[in-house]
Amino acid sequence: MTILDQSFAALADPTRRAIIARLAEGEATVQDLARPFSISQPAISRHLKVLEEAGLIEARIEGTARPRRLKPDAVEALWDWLGQYRALWEKQFQRLDALLDNLPDETTQPHSDPTEESTS
């Protein structure tokens, strides 16, 4: 199982997605994370272990507490990658916007009978 597969498996679970969303706001302890969910701290800890093994989060040691946070370098990489992925789509859609702006009106074609390409 690659890291990639592990990430997918880790995020297939809605509770783990919610944990990631919470950590995107800042680090949190197991107690903090357990509060919004109607499940036990040990159950949360198991979810955290899965996320750690998938390389998505890490623990910081602070006295007896071990607050979890998103891994900063992965966040950095996310921004780069997300930017590229969105840019690909957005570039195409901006060309589509331009095309739509310049598309002759439908009145140039029969109204009740769309073009042969769109129905036949």
Next chain:
Amino acid sequence: MTLSLDLSELQLVLDGETDVIVRRDFTHPPARVWRALTEPPLIRQWMSSNDSMTRCEMDLRPGGSFRYEWPEFFFSGPILEVDAPHHMVHVEHFNGDASSGPTITTDLAARGTGTRMTMVMRYANAEARADAIEAGFTDSFDEVFGRLEALAIAER
């Protein structure tokens, strides 16, 4: 650290294990967007990257098929459902590999005087989705992909 994304124009969601959802608003009504998405002379004008398409065919009816070719690769596949100008479902194979490729459901909903387009790309399983995105966009984003999903979901 703030991780909110401005996804007002283009929303990208990795949903569940198998789906990639792209949502985008256009300022023109569904009938016009539909034409741009389905008429080959129009498709050619916007669906290209660095290279122009070398072939663009669309037999838009249930049981029909499409084929978009560029110099180095092509997409093709069957058309499953058509309900102009709001809904279509097709399967997209890469380079003729009929054993893989997402089933894509495209819906155009009127939104004010414009259109909200929602495309759901559904892969056979989580691995197929990972492979497709990995092959299509980058080969080294390991941990990053999961983060995207989390953020996109947080955004909804």
